Amino acid sequence: MKRVLLYGVGVIIVLVALVAIGLRVPAIQDVVLERGVNAVVSSDQIDLSDPDSLTLIFCGTGGPFPDPERAGPCTLVAAGGRVFLVDSGTGGAQRLQQLRVPMERLEAVLYTHLHSDHIAGLGDVALNSWAGGRKEPLTLYGPPGVEGLANGTFDAFGIDSKSRIDHHGEEVFEPQAQVIKSAAFLVPSRDDTVTVIEEGDLKITAFKVDHVPLENAYGYRIEFKDRTVVFSGDTVRDQNMVRFGADADVMVHEVMGMANIHAIIGALRGNGQSTTAKILTDASEVHTSPVDAAEIANEANASLLIYNHIVPPMPLGVMEDIFMRGVSDVRSEGVVIGFDGLRVRLPAGSDEIAYGRL
Ligand SMILES: [Zn+2]
Ligand SMILES: [Zn+2]
Numbered sequence: 001m002k003r004v005l006l007y008g009v010g011v012i013i014v015l016v017a018l019v020a021i022g023l024r025v026p027a028i029q030d031v032v033l034e035r036g037v038n039a040v041v042s043s044d045q046i047d048l049s050d051p052d053s054l055t056l057i058f059c060g061t062g063g064p065f066p067d068p069e070r071a072g073p074c075t076l077v078a079a080g081g082r083v084f085l086v087d088s089g090t091g092g093a094q095r096l097q098q099l100r101v102p103m104e105r106l107e108a109v110l111y112t113h114l115h116s117d118h119i120a121g122l123g124d125v126a127l128n129s130w131a132g133g134r135k136e137p138l139t140l141y142g143p144p145g146v147e148g149l150a151n152g153t154f155d156a157f158g159i160d161s162k163s164r165i166d167h168h169g170e171e172v173f174e175p176q177a178q179v180i181k182s183a184a185f186l187v188p189s190r191d192d193t194v195t196v197i198e199e200g201d202l203k204i205t206a207f208k209v210d211h212v213p214l215e216n217a218y219g220y221r222i223e224f225k226d227r228t229v230v231f232s233g234d235t236v237r238d239q240n241m242v243r244f245g246a247d248a249d250v251m252v253h254e255v256m257g258m259a260n261i262h263a264i265i266g267a268l269r270g271n272g273q274s275t276t277a278k279i280l281t282d283a284s285e286v287h288t289s290p291v292d293a294a295e296i297a298n299e300a301n302a303s304l305l306i307y308n309h310i311v312p313p314m315p316l317g318v319m320e321d322i323f324m325r326g327v328s329d330v331r332s333e334g335v336v337i338g339f340d341g342l343r344v345r346l347p348a349g350s351d352e353i354a355y356g357r358l
Helices: 002-022 025-040 092-098 122-131 146-156 158-168 240-245 257-268 274-284 290-300 316-324
Strands: 053-060 072-077 083-084 104-108 138-142 178-182 195-200 202-209 215-224 228-233 250-256 304-311 335-337 342-347 356-357
Touching: 053 092, 053 215, 053 228, 072 092, 072 215, 092 122, 104 122, 122 138, 122 146, 122 158, 138 146, 146 158, 146 178, 202 240, 215 240, 228 342, 240 290, 250 290, 257 274, 257 316, 290 304, 304 342
Parallel strands: 083 104, 104 138, 138 178, 228 250, 250 304, 304 335
Antiparallel strands: 053 072, 053 342, 072 083, 195 202, 202 215, 215 228, 342 356
Protein backbone atom coordinates (compact mmCIF):
# COMPACT_ATOMS: atom_id res chain seq x y z
CA MET A 1 0.00 0.00 0.00
CA LYS A 2 2.79 2.35 1.03
CA ARG A 3 4.62 1.44 -2.18
CA VAL A 4 1.58 2.22 -4.35
CA LEU A 5 1.19 5.57 -2.60
CA LEU A 6 4.86 6.46 -3.13
CA TYR A 7 4.56 5.41 -6.78
CA GLY A 8 1.48 7.63 -7.22
CA VAL A 9 3.20 10.62 -5.66
CA GLY A 10 6.21 10.02 -7.89
CA VAL A 11 4.06 9.98 -11.04
CA ILE A 12 2.39 13.26 -10.02
CA ILE A 13 5.76 14.93 -9.41
CA VAL A 14 7.02 13.78 -12.82
CA LEU A 15 3.83 15.04 -14.54
CA VAL A 16 4.02 18.44 -12.83
CA ALA A 17 7.68 18.71 -13.79
CA LEU A 18 6.87 17.80 -17.41
CA VAL A 19 4.12 20.44 -17.58
CA ALA A 20 6.46 23.04 -16.03
CA ILE A 21 9.18 22.20 -18.54
CA GLY A 22 6.64 22.05 -21.39
CA LEU A 23 5.36 25.55 -20.60
CA ARG A 24 8.87 26.87 -21.23
CA VAL A 25 8.89 25.48 -24.78
CA PRO A 26 7.87 28.28 -27.20
CA ALA A 27 5.77 26.00 -29.43
CA ILE A 28 3.78 24.75 -26.43
CA GLN A 29 3.41 28.30 -25.09
CA ASP A 30 1.93 29.31 -28.45
CA VAL A 31 -0.63 26.49 -28.33
CA VAL A 32 -1.62 27.37 -24.75
CA LEU A 33 -1.95 31.04 -25.70
CA GLU A 34 -4.04 30.30 -28.80
CA ARG A 35 -6.43 28.05 -26.88
CA GLY A 36 -6.75 30.49 -23.99
CA VAL A 37 -7.44 33.48 -26.21
CA ASN A 38 -9.92 31.49 -28.29
CA ALA A 39 -11.79 30.41 -25.18
CA VAL A 40 -12.21 34.03 -24.08
CA VAL A 41 -13.06 35.48 -27.50
CA SER A 42 -15.57 32.76 -28.38
CA SER A 43 -17.38 32.88 -25.03
CA ASP A 44 -20.80 34.49 -25.26
CA GLN A 45 -21.22 38.10 -24.26
CA ILE A 46 -23.91 38.84 -21.71
CA ASP A 47 -27.28 39.42 -23.37
CA LEU A 48 -28.89 42.69 -22.29
CA SER A 49 -31.70 42.64 -24.84
CA ASP A 50 -34.33 40.76 -22.83
CA PRO A 51 -37.53 42.75 -23.47
CA ASP A 52 -39.20 41.34 -20.42
CA SER A 53 -36.93 41.81 -17.44
CA LEU A 54 -35.17 44.32 -15.27
CA THR A 55 -31.55 43.32 -14.80
CA LEU A 56 -28.74 44.72 -12.67
CA ILE A 57 -25.06 44.03 -13.17
CA PHE A 58 -22.76 45.37 -10.48
CA CYS A 59 -19.67 46.77 -12.19
CA GLY A 60 -18.32 48.50 -9.10
CA THR A 61 -19.32 47.97 -5.49
CA GLY A 62 -16.54 49.89 -3.77
CA GLY A 63 -16.01 53.52 -2.91
CA PRO A 64 -13.06 55.91 -3.07
CA PHE A 65 -10.59 53.56 -1.34
CA PRO A 66 -8.24 51.47 -3.46
CA ASP A 67 -9.72 47.99 -3.40
CA PRO A 68 -8.48 45.18 -5.68
CA GLU A 69 -11.83 43.41 -5.27
CA ARG A 70 -14.14 46.32 -6.00
CA ALA A 71 -14.24 49.02 -8.64
CA GLY A 72 -15.77 52.41 -7.81
CA PRO A 73 -19.57 52.81 -7.70
CA CYS A 74 -21.05 51.54 -10.96
CA THR A 75 -24.23 49.56 -11.57
CA LEU A 76 -25.59 48.65 -14.97
CA VAL A 77 -29.36 48.59 -15.31
CA ALA A 78 -30.96 46.88 -18.31
CA ALA A 79 -34.69 47.48 -18.57
CA GLY A 80 -36.39 45.78 -21.49
CA GLY A 81 -33.29 46.22 -23.63
CA ARG A 82 -32.57 49.82 -22.65
CA VAL A 83 -29.27 50.15 -20.82
CA PHE A 84 -28.18 52.68 -18.21
CA LEU A 85 -25.45 53.04 -15.64
CA VAL A 86 -26.03 54.35 -12.17
CA ASP A 87 -22.75 56.24 -11.56
CA SER A 88 -19.49 55.70 -13.39
CA GLY A 89 -16.97 54.98 -10.67
CA THR A 90 -13.28 54.38 -11.16
CA GLY A 91 -12.64 51.10 -12.96
CA GLY A 92 -16.31 50.38 -13.68
CA ALA A 93 -15.87 50.36 -17.46
CA GLN A 94 -12.96 47.95 -17.20
CA ARG A 95 -15.01 45.70 -14.95
CA LEU A 96 -17.78 45.59 -17.55
CA GLN A 97 -15.25 44.58 -20.20
CA GLN A 98 -13.80 41.95 -17.93
CA LEU A 99 -17.30 40.56 -17.36
CA ARG A 100 -17.95 40.58 -21.12
CA VAL A 101 -20.89 42.92 -20.79
CA PRO A 102 -21.58 44.66 -24.12
CA MET A 103 -21.87 48.44 -23.91
CA GLU A 104 -23.22 49.43 -27.30
CA ARG A 105 -26.73 49.79 -25.92
CA LEU A 106 -25.65 52.17 -23.16
CA GLU A 107 -27.69 55.34 -23.54
CA ALA A 108 -27.17 57.26 -20.32
CA VAL A 109 -25.53 57.50 -16.92
CA LEU A 110 -27.72 58.42 -13.95
CA TYR A 111 -25.57 60.24 -11.41
CA THR A 112 -26.52 60.05 -7.77
CA HIS A 113 -24.14 62.89 -6.95
CA LEU A 114 -20.91 64.31 -8.21
CA HIS A 115 -18.31 63.03 -5.76
CA SER A 116 -15.14 61.91 -7.50
CA ASP A 117 -15.54 58.20 -6.77
CA HIS A 118 -18.88 58.23 -8.65
CA ILE A 119 -17.76 60.13 -11.73
CA ALA A 120 -14.07 59.36 -12.25
CA GLY A 121 -14.65 56.48 -14.68
CA LEU A 122 -16.74 58.48 -17.16
CA GLY A 123 -13.97 58.88 -19.73
CA ASP A 124 -13.54 55.11 -19.97
CA VAL A 125 -17.31 54.52 -20.02
CA ALA A 126 -17.68 56.96 -22.91
CA LEU A 127 -14.75 55.52 -24.88
CA ASN A 128 -15.42 51.83 -24.23
CA SER A 129 -19.10 52.07 -25.11
CA TRP A 130 -18.20 54.03 -28.26
CA ALA A 131 -15.57 51.44 -29.20
CA GLY A 132 -18.14 48.77 -28.38
CA GLY A 133 -20.52 50.07 -31.04
CA ARG A 134 -22.56 52.81 -29.36
CA LYS A 135 -24.02 54.93 -32.18
CA GLU A 136 -25.77 57.69 -30.25
CA PRO A 137 -24.46 60.39 -27.89
CA LEU A 138 -24.21 59.44 -24.23
CA THR A 139 -26.51 61.40 -21.91
CA LEU A 140 -25.67 62.26 -18.33
CA TYR A 141 -28.59 62.74 -15.94
CA GLY A 142 -27.94 64.12 -12.51
CA PRO A 143 -27.78 67.13 -10.24
CA PRO A 144 -26.69 70.56 -11.47
CA GLY A 145 -23.01 70.22 -12.29
CA VAL A 146 -23.38 67.35 -14.76
CA GLU A 147 -23.13 69.95 -17.55
CA GLY A 148 -19.56 70.64 -16.43
CA LEU A 149 -18.85 66.93 -16.15
CA ALA A 150 -20.15 66.32 -19.69
CA ASN A 151 -18.39 69.28 -21.31
CA GLY A 152 -15.19 68.89 -19.34
CA THR A 153 -14.91 65.19 -20.12
CA PHE A 154 -15.67 65.80 -23.79
CA ASP A 155 -12.94 68.44 -23.92
CA ALA A 156 -10.41 66.48 -21.89
CA PHE A 157 -10.75 63.47 -24.19
CA GLY A 158 -10.97 65.52 -27.39
CA ILE A 159 -7.52 64.60 -28.69
CA ASP A 160 -8.10 60.95 -27.84
CA SER A 161 -11.49 60.91 -29.58
CA LYS A 162 -10.12 62.54 -32.73
CA SER A 163 -7.27 60.06 -32.88
CA ARG A 164 -9.71 57.13 -32.62
CA ILE A 165 -11.70 58.41 -35.58
CA ASP A 166 -8.54 59.20 -37.59
CA HIS A 167 -7.01 55.84 -36.78
CA HIS A 168 -9.94 53.43 -37.11
CA GLY A 169 -12.34 55.33 -39.34
CA GLU A 170 -15.81 56.83 -38.99
CA GLU A 171 -17.54 53.48 -39.62
CA VAL A 172 -16.00 52.14 -36.40
CA PHE A 173 -16.07 55.32 -34.30
CA GLU A 174 -19.13 57.19 -35.54
CA PRO A 175 -18.41 60.88 -34.86
CA GLN A 176 -21.86 61.78 -33.52
CA ALA A 177 -21.49 59.17 -30.75
CA GLN A 178 -18.50 60.93 -29.19
CA VAL A 179 -20.85 63.66 -27.97
CA ILE A 180 -21.63 63.69 -24.26
CA LYS A 181 -24.94 65.40 -23.53
CA SER A 182 -26.10 66.51 -20.14
CA ALA A 183 -29.58 66.63 -18.66
CA ALA A 184 -29.20 68.29 -15.27
CA PHE A 185 -32.26 68.43 -13.07
CA LEU A 186 -32.99 69.79 -9.64
CA VAL A 187 -35.10 68.01 -7.08
CA PRO A 188 -36.64 71.07 -5.40
CA SER A 189 -37.09 69.67 -1.91
CA ARG A 190 -36.98 66.49 0.15
CA ASP A 191 -40.70 66.11 -0.42
CA ASP A 192 -40.46 66.12 -4.21
CA THR A 193 -39.62 63.59 -6.84
CA VAL A 194 -38.54 64.38 -10.37
CA THR A 195 -39.46 62.07 -13.23
CA VAL A 196 -36.26 61.62 -15.19
CA ILE A 197 -37.54 59.21 -17.84
CA GLU A 198 -41.05 57.96 -18.43
CA GLU A 199 -41.37 56.05 -21.67
CA GLY A 200 -43.38 52.92 -22.31
CA ASP A 201 -42.90 50.45 -19.46
CA LEU A 202 -39.97 52.35 -17.97
CA LYS A 203 -40.15 55.01 -15.30
CA ILE A 204 -37.15 56.52 -13.52
CA THR A 205 -37.67 59.00 -10.72
CA ALA A 206 -35.18 60.79 -8.51
CA PHE A 207 -35.51 62.00 -4.94
CA LYS A 208 -33.27 63.73 -2.44
CA VAL A 209 -31.12 61.97 0.11
CA ASP A 210 -28.91 63.42 2.82
CA HIS A 211 -25.20 63.52 1.99
CA VAL A 212 -23.97 66.78 3.47
CA PRO A 213 -22.30 69.07 2.66
CA LEU A 214 -23.58 68.33 -0.85
CA GLU A 215 -26.81 70.14 -1.55
CA ASN A 216 -27.92 67.72 -4.23
CA ALA A 217 -27.51 64.01 -3.67
CA TYR A 218 -30.14 61.77 -5.24
CA GLY A 219 -31.60 58.35 -4.89
CA TYR A 220 -33.27 56.74 -7.92
CA ARG A 221 -36.36 54.59 -8.21
CA ILE A 222 -36.40 52.57 -11.42
CA GLU A 223 -39.63 50.84 -12.39
CA PHE A 224 -39.97 48.54 -15.38
CA LYS A 225 -43.34 46.90 -15.91
CA ASP A 226 -44.18 45.51 -12.46
CA ARG A 227 -40.60 45.34 -11.11
CA THR A 228 -38.82 48.00 -9.06
CA VAL A 229 -35.27 48.75 -7.99
CA VAL A 230 -34.28 51.64 -5.78
CA PHE A 231 -30.78 53.08 -5.38
CA SER A 232 -29.77 55.11 -2.34
CA GLY A 233 -26.71 56.81 -3.80
CA ASP A 234 -24.53 58.06 -0.93
CA THR A 235 -26.53 59.01 2.13
CA VAL A 236 -26.85 58.84 5.86
CA ARG A 237 -29.76 56.79 7.14
CA ASP A 238 -32.59 58.62 5.46
CA GLN A 239 -36.37 58.17 5.75
CA ASN A 240 -36.66 59.24 2.11
CA MET A 241 -35.40 55.75 1.24
CA VAL A 242 -38.43 54.34 3.03
CA ARG A 243 -40.80 56.85 1.52
CA PHE A 244 -39.63 56.67 -2.08
CA GLY A 245 -38.25 53.15 -1.96
CA ALA A 246 -41.45 51.58 -0.67
CA ASP A 247 -42.13 47.98 -1.74
CA ALA A 248 -39.09 47.79 -4.03
CA ASP A 249 -38.11 44.35 -5.22
CA VAL A 250 -34.48 45.31 -4.73
CA MET A 251 -33.01 48.08 -2.61
CA VAL A 252 -29.39 48.88 -3.43
CA HIS A 253 -28.16 50.73 -0.36
CA GLU A 254 -24.79 52.28 0.30
CA VAL A 255 -22.98 51.26 3.46
CA MET A 256 -19.95 52.02 5.52
CA GLY A 257 -18.62 49.36 7.87
CA MET A 258 -18.50 51.63 10.90
CA ALA A 259 -16.53 49.32 13.22
CA ASN A 260 -13.98 48.72 10.47
CA ILE A 261 -13.59 52.41 9.65
CA HIS A 262 -13.24 53.31 13.31
CA ALA A 263 -10.48 50.72 13.69
CA ILE A 264 -8.65 52.34 10.76
CA ILE A 265 -9.20 55.83 12.20
CA GLY A 266 -7.80 54.67 15.54
CA ALA A 267 -4.73 53.17 13.87
CA LEU A 268 -4.14 56.35 11.85
CA ARG A 269 -4.35 58.51 14.97
CA GLY A 270 -1.98 56.15 16.77
CA ASN A 271 0.49 56.61 13.92
CA GLY A 272 0.26 60.38 13.84
CA GLN A 273 -1.70 60.50 10.57
CA SER A 274 -4.24 62.92 11.93
CA THR A 275 -5.26 64.54 8.61
CA THR A 276 -6.33 61.23 7.06
CA ALA A 277 -7.98 60.30 10.36
CA LYS A 278 -9.99 63.53 10.26
CA ILE A 279 -11.06 62.96 6.64
CA LEU A 280 -12.26 59.44 7.47
CA THR A 281 -14.02 60.64 10.61
CA ASP A 282 -15.86 63.30 8.57
CA ALA A 283 -16.71 60.66 5.94
CA SER A 284 -18.09 58.27 8.56
CA GLU A 285 -20.68 60.91 9.44
CA VAL A 286 -22.28 60.99 6.00
CA HIS A 287 -22.83 57.29 5.32
CA THR A 288 -25.06 54.49 6.62
CA SER A 289 -24.16 51.48 8.75
CA PRO A 290 -25.17 47.98 7.55
CA VAL A 291 -27.63 47.64 10.46
CA ASP A 292 -29.27 50.98 9.68
CA ALA A 293 -29.54 50.07 5.99
CA ALA A 294 -31.17 46.76 6.99
CA GLU A 295 -33.70 48.63 9.14
CA ILE A 296 -34.43 51.03 6.29
CA ALA A 297 -34.98 48.09 3.91
CA ASN A 298 -37.36 46.52 6.42
CA GLU A 299 -39.31 49.73 6.86
CA ALA A 300 -39.53 50.11 3.10
CA ASN A 301 -40.68 46.49 2.74
CA ALA A 302 -37.92 45.79 0.21
CA SER A 303 -37.66 42.14 -0.81
CA LEU A 304 -33.90 42.04 -1.32
CA LEU A 305 -31.33 44.40 0.16
CA ILE A 306 -27.99 44.67 -1.60
CA TYR A 307 -25.17 46.43 0.17
CA ASN A 308 -23.24 48.64 -2.19
CA HIS A 309 -20.45 51.25 -2.03
CA ILE A 310 -18.72 49.02 0.48
CA VAL A 311 -16.26 51.06 2.47
CA PRO A 312 -13.69 50.47 3.80
CA PRO A 313 -12.31 47.52 1.79
CA MET A 314 -12.33 44.22 3.66
CA PRO A 315 -9.06 42.44 2.91
CA LEU A 316 -9.32 40.38 6.10
CA GLY A 317 -12.10 37.77 6.35
CA VAL A 318 -12.79 38.87 9.90
CA MET A 319 -13.71 42.34 8.64
CA GLU A 320 -16.73 40.92 6.81
CA ASP A 321 -17.98 39.30 10.02
CA ILE A 322 -17.51 42.59 11.85
CA PHE A 323 -19.23 44.44 8.98
CA MET A 324 -22.27 42.14 9.29
CA ARG A 325 -22.51 42.29 13.09
CA GLY A 326 -26.08 42.88 14.23
CA VAL A 327 -27.58 42.68 10.73
CA SER A 328 -29.20 39.25 11.16
CA ASP A 329 -30.84 40.51 14.37
CA VAL A 330 -32.84 43.06 12.39
CA ARG A 331 -33.09 41.30 9.01
CA SER A 332 -32.56 37.56 9.00
CA GLU A 333 -32.87 37.04 5.25
CA GLY A 334 -32.91 38.95 2.00
CA VAL A 335 -29.50 40.62 2.48
CA VAL A 336 -26.59 40.34 0.08
CA ILE A 337 -23.18 42.00 0.30
CA GLY A 338 -22.79 43.34 -3.22
CA PHE A 339 -19.73 42.30 -5.23
CA ASP A 340 -18.35 43.13 -8.65
CA GLY A 341 -19.91 40.71 -11.11
CA LEU A 342 -23.16 40.24 -9.20
CA ARG A 343 -26.10 39.96 -11.60
CA VAL A 344 -29.70 40.31 -10.45
CA ARG A 345 -32.56 39.48 -12.79
CA LEU A 346 -36.17 40.45 -12.18
CA PRO A 347 -38.49 38.90 -14.78
CA ALA A 348 -41.65 40.93 -15.32
CA GLY A 349 -44.92 39.35 -14.28
CA SER A 350 -43.42 37.38 -11.40
CA ASP A 351 -41.94 37.80 -7.94
CA GLU A 352 -38.74 35.99 -8.87
CA ILE A 353 -35.43 37.58 -7.92
CA ALA A 354 -32.63 35.55 -9.49
CA TYR A 355 -29.10 36.52 -8.55
CA GLY A 356 -25.59 35.17 -8.73
CA ARG A 357 -22.09 35.70 -10.01
CA LEU A 358 -21.55 36.32 -13.70
ZN1 LIG B 1 -19.13 57.64 -2.69
ZN1 LIG C 1 -20.34 60.71 -1.82
